Amino acid sequence: MTDLPEQTERKLGLVIDLDICVGCHACAVNCKEWNTGGHSGPLTDMSPYGDSPSGVWFNRIHTFEVNDPETGTGRTVHFPKSCLHCEDAPCVTVCPTGASYKREEDGIVLVNADICIGCKLCSWACPYGAREYDETEGVMKKCTLCVDKIYNDSLPEESRVPACVSTCPVGARSFGDLGDPDSDVSRLVEARGGFELMPEQGTRPVNRYLPPRPRKGPPPQEASGPAEDRAPRMLDHDGGDPDGAGRIARWIDRALSS
Amino acid sequence: MLGGARTLEDGRKAVPVFELMARRYLRDEHSPDAVAERVGISAATIRRIAAELAEAAFEQEIVVEQPWTDWLGRRHDRIVGRPVSMHGMRGISAHSNGFHTCRAIHLLQALLGSVDTPGGWRYKAPFPKPIPPGPKPAGVTTAPDTPLGGMPIGNPTGPEDLIVDDAGQPLRIDKAYSWEHPLAAHGLMHMVLHNAWAGDPYPVDVLMMYMANMAWNSSMNVPATIKYLTDKNPDGSYKIPKFIYADAFASETVAYADLVLPDTTYLERWDCISLLDRPISSAHGPGDAIRQPVCAPDRDVRPFQEVLIDLGARLQLPGFAHEDGTPKYPGGYPDYIVNHQRGPGIGPLAGWRGDGESFGRGEPNPDQLDRYIENGCFCAQDFPDDAQYMKPFNRAYLDYAHRMGWMPSAEPVIFQLYSETLQKFRLAARGHGAHQPPPEHRDRVAQYFDPLPFWYAPFEEAALEGGDFPIHAITQRPMHMYHSWGSQNAWLRQITSKNRLFIHDDLADALGVRDEDWIWVHGHGGKLRRRARRMRGTNPSTVWTWNAIGKRKGAWGLSQAAPEASDGFLLNHVISDLLPEREGGHRYSNSDPVTGQAAWYDLRVRIERCADQSAEGCVPAFEALDAPHPPPILQYGADVKADPCQAEGVPCREWIGNRHEYAASVEGLAEGHGGDATPKLKAAE
Numbered sequence: 001m002t003d004l005p006e007q008t009e010r011k012l013g014l015v016i017d018l019d020i021c022v023g024c025h026a027c028a029v030n031c032k033e034w035n036t037g038g039h040s041g042p043l044t045d046m047s048p049y050g051d052s053p054s055g056v057w058f059n060r061i062h063t064f065e066v067n068d069p070e071t072g073t074g075r076t077v078h079f080p081k082s083c084l085h086c087e088d089a090p091c092v093t094v095c096p097t098g099a100s101y102k103r104e105e106d107g108i109v110l111v112n113a114d115i116c117i118g119c120k121l122c123s124w125a126c127p128y129g130a131r132e133y134d135e136t137e138g139v140m141k142k143c144t145l146c147v148d149k150i151y152n153d154s155l156p157e158e159s160r161v162p163a164c165v166s167t168c169p170v171g172a173r174s175f176g177d178l179g180d181p182d183s184d185v186s187r188l189v190e191a192r193g194g195f196e197l198m199p200e201q202g203t204r205p206v207n208r209y210l211p212p213r214p215r216k217g218p219p220p221q222e223a224s225g226p227a228e229d230r231a232p233r234m235l236d237h238d239g240g241d242p243d244g245a246g247r248i249a250r251w252i253d254r255a256l257s258s
Numbered sequence: 259m260l261g262g263a264r265t266l267e268d269g270r271k272a273v274p275v276f277e278l279m280a281r282r283y284l285r286d287e288h289s290p291d292a293v294a295e296r297v298g299i300s301a302a303t304i305r306r307i308a309a310e311l312a313e314a315a316f317e318q319e320i321v322v323e324q325p326w327t328d329w330l331g332r333r334h335d336r337i338v339g340r341p342v343s344m345h346g347m348r349g350i351s352a353h354s355n356g357f358h359t360c361r362a363i364h365l366l367q368a369l370l371g372s373v374d375t376p377g378g379w380r381y382k383a384p385f386p387k388p389i390p391p392g393p394k395p396a397g398v399t400t401a402p403d404t405p406l407g408g409m410p411i412g413n414p415t416g417p418e419d420l421i422v423d424d425a426g427q428p429l430r431i432d433k434a435y436s437w438e439h440p441l442a443a444h445g446l447m448h449m450v451l452h453n454a455w456a457g458d459p460y461p462v463d464v465l466m467m468y469m470a471n472m473a474w475n476s477s478m479n480v481p482a483t484i485k486y487l488t489d490k491n492p493d494g495s496y497k498i499p500k501f502i503y504a505d506a507f508a509s510e511t512v513a514y515a516d517l518v519l520p521d522t523t524y525l526e527r528w529d530c531i532s533l534l535d536r537p538i539s540s541a542h543g544p545g546d547a548i549r550q551p552v553c554a555p556d557r558d559v560r561p562f563q564e565v566l567i568d569l570g571a572r573l574q575l576p577g578f579a580h581e582d583g584t585p586k587y588p589g590g591y592p593d594y595i596v597n598h599q600r601g602p603g604i605g606p607l608a609g610w611r612g613d614g615e616s617f618g619r620g621e622p623n624p625d626q627l628d629r630y631i632e633n634g635c636f637c638a639q640d641f642p643d644d645a646q647y648m649k650p651f652n653r654a655y656l657d658y659a660h661r662m663g664w665m666p667s668a669e670p671v672i673f674q675l676y677s678e679t680l681q682k683f684r685l686a687a688r689g690h691g692a693h694q695p696p697p698e699h700r701d702r703v704a705q706y707f708d709p710l711p712f713w714y715a716p717f718e719e720a721a722l723e724g725g726d727f728p729i730h731a732i733t734q735r736p737m738h739m740y741h742s743w744g745s746q747n748a749w750l751r752q753i754t755s756k757n758r759l760f761i762h763d764d765l766a767d768a769l770g771v772r773d774e775d776w777i778w779v780h781g782h783g784g785k786l787r788r789r790a791r792r793m794r795g796t797n798p799s800t801v802w803t804w805n806a807i808g809k810r811k812g813a814w815g816l817s818q819a820a821p822e823a824s825d826g827f828l829l830n831h832v833i834s835d836l837l838p839e840r841e842g843g844h845r846y847s848n849s850d851p852v853t854g855q856a857a858w859y860d861l862r863v864r865i866e867r868c869a870d871q872s873a874e875g876c877v878p879a880f881e882a883l884d885a886p887h888p889p890p891i892l893q894y895g896a897d898v899k900a901d902p903c904q905a906e907g908v909p910c911r912e913w914i915g916n917r918h919e920y921a922a923s924v925e926g927l928a929e930g931h932g933g934d935a936t937p938k939l940k941a942a943e
Contacts, residue, residue, distance in 0.1 A: 017915070022737065023737065025737065025753055026738070028753075029738065029750070036893075036894045037894070037898040038895070041895045041896065041898075042894060042895045044891065045749070045892040045893075046891055047891075048889065048892045049751075049820070049889070050890070051824075052821075055749070055752055055892075057752075065794055073794075074794035074795055151909075152908070157911065157933075158911075160910050161910075165913050166913070168915055171914075171917075174913055174915045174916075174932075175913045176913065184914050184926075184927055184928075185912060185914070187925065187927050188924050188927065191924040191927075192924070
């Protein structure tokens with residue numbers, strides 16, 4: 001119903017490192033802070049101090065455990081999720097009014113609130129659940145990739161990045177042109193095995209996630225290596241030996257005087 | 259020589275601390291095999307970790323090619339780092355054995371040589387301070403209408419510095435710096451309400467508190483604390499007759515105040531994050547910061563700092579009133595921030611002092627706050643390259659720190675592996691000196707004021723030996739609310755507004771507990787009925803929950819139906835503020851015996867699945883407070899809607915979140931900070 005551009009000049013998007021995200025929600029809160037006064041604001045909150053507070057967020061963090069029944073080990077995954085600015089965005093093609101659209105110049109998917117009729121077809125079409133309906137205003141809202149921030153010449157240059165990116169305290173979020181294979185974000189994705197979310201859905205998302213790095217396994221209990229070989233000598237408990245203390249003191253003397 | 263013993267010139271015999279340490283820590287009771295079962299880590303793993311520490315420290319040293327000079331004037335060609343760093347936070351000191359555990363960790367750091375070296379643990383300005391740091395607490399002598407002779411908190415260095423009467427009994431309402439908690443360097447806020455209620459050591463006329471939610475999440479044993487606030491004497495008068503409380507929000511404690519002083523939020527006032535307190539320094543150099551008001555209060559509130567300054571002037575305290583009686587800081591807190599001087603040229607803010615060029619020391623500069631605002635509300639400086647490391651013994655650093663007024667002299671900071679301060683208290687308990695503990699505290703002081711760190715079972719655990727409380731129970735603050743006094747915030751509470759008790763799968767299986775089951779949590783001082791959630795990423799013998807989510811019904815401006823009240827809880831309800839009775843009936847505070855730090859993390863519990871899962875409701879339940887009628891909808895920013903698009907031709911730029919780390923492993927990625935590389939992205943034509 002609404003056409004996608006055949007191609008975009010750039011593919012602006014986010015790269016999110018699941019290895020170092022700690023799940024602090026700073027990205028989500030700063031996103032709400034910027035965007036509630038931005039292009040698709042306000043990000044309305046219903047029952048804000050009541051029994052079931054719920055509001056519009058462009059970015060949400062889902063936290064879950066992934067367990068390996070074989071080893072009995074598990075890990076906690078913090079998974080921030082926002083619009084992935086898909087190349088084959090089903091939320092755009094399903095839109096009956098042209099309110100949902102993908103920009104030719106940078107690939108950002110936006111909603112034109114003036115012609116959105118709140119039919120919610122886009123939220124049904126999005127396999128990621130990234131669309132946010134504002135019941136009060138009767139229109140659909142979503143991540144704008146901070147389109148009103150990244151080109152905003154009233155901000156200092158270093159601030160012209162999405163709010164979620166600039167606020168991340170651990171640097172788990174990067175931003176750039178994923179359509180340029182030589183861009184820094186593309187290099188990062190290549191080097192770290194960045195992946196698409198749910199590629200089987202055929203939406204060709206632009207955003208990428210970097211997987212957790214492989215963990216160092218627990219050292220074998222019986223292993224002996226250089227460190228283990230030395231351990232007994234350095235941890236020689238006296239076991240009643242009257243000279244045990246003297247021995248350690250002499251060792252410290254040697255270590256400090258050499 | 260560090261071992262053996264020496265005879266001093268005056269004939270006395272001295273034993274080096276290394277000899278004492280070797281004698282103690284080489285005893286079999288400290289061997290990995292002896293402690294493996296208790297700590298739940300195998301002896302082999304303990305040996306491996308010890309060997310890895312030693313290998314990292316002594317065989318993988320990090321060298322920074324930077325000459326430096328030590329305090330004796332000896333020049334060193336390079337800085338050698340011992341790359342062992344340790345991470346810990348308040349959990350360690352939240353046990354009744356926390357002080358000695360902290361000391362043990364720092365002893366290990368010192369022995370490894372990883373204190374303030376590259377790759378090790380590093381001080382942040384204005385630390386290190388001399389050991390022991392000054393000043394000492396004031397308060398042994400007090401008189402009506404007379405200012406205290408010094409700071410109310412400080413660092414005693416011996417029994418003679420305690421705030422006790424001639425019989426050795428506590429003089430302060432919190433019993434800090436008494437024989438019960440001699441080195442209570444932060445006071446014992448958590449005991450004030452109990453002691454005021456008990457009239458021990460004295461009854462109070464008025465109690466004034468600021469933003470410590472003592473009727474709820476800042477107190478152990480919430481039900482008892484509420485009793486302390488409301489209990490009456492036989493004649494009908496209150497045990498705590500008048501209670502004045504300042505808070506920015508309608509917290510649980512506000513409900514008990516006779517007089518409420520409504521505070522501003524931090525968006526409506528000046529604040530100062532000062533080098534005299536807890537600044538924003540990094541390990542590379544000092545820094546401090548301000549907050550400035552960004553909106554005017556829309557209600558009848560006053561910054562509490564201004565209230566204190568006003569009170570100080572009205573009471574004619576010499577720090578706040580001139581000799582003619584007029585106030586010293588008529589401009590309120592910003593006036594104080596700029597013009598107060600702790601010592602000559604040293605004030606709350608280090609930046610832009612004097613003529614605007616001085617850092618650290620200089621006359622007050624009337625334009626100082628403007629300079630901070632121009633610089634993004636902070637000021638930071640890097641240490642000179644030769645003063646970056648080895649600060650306790652680094653000539654360049656010591657001179658710098660002395661110049662800044664952080665140290666009374668440029669003397670080196672010598673680590674006390676063997677604590678003379680602790681030993682002085684122990685000797686007093688053994689009958690030496692003019693100041694000795696009363697008989698009832700003698701054994702305790704003698705035992706816990708050990709000059710070398712040692713481990714002992716936390717008090718509650720030890721007292722419950724044989725009782726059926728096999729599980730540790732702790733809390734942590736959610737990251738998104740960590741430094742937030744206002745977790746009722748409309749956005750933050752959408753992230754977390756209820757909490758569960760998290761239980762390891764194995765323990766949950768043993769207890770027959772499934773997700774969302776109602777469970778009983780029994781502590782030695784009470785019990786809770788709440789819901790459980792299973793997980794793997796936690797210790798199997800420890801349960802935990804989010805702290806300070808649970809709120810009392812009607813508090814914090816939330817509706818009566820808020821999940822924080824109906825579906826949130828605090829472990830505080832079952833943490834006892836007092837330890838079980840000892841011989842003679844005395845009950846010590848549930849705190850560290852040396853520092854008086856509250857032992858929040860000592861809680862032991864027993865858990866059982868509720869037999870009747872259909873019964874709704876939480877235990878304990880508290881009577882509802884009067885709730886306001888909050889707005890049904892919020893639309894922040896609706897009035898500032900931006901133009902839909904962008905300025906023409908503005909380039910946007912890439913940003914690599916962790917460029918410094920990624921650059922090491924990603925080919926072609928430049929080193930630097932997030933957006934340091936040349937912007938590659940141009941705006942559409």
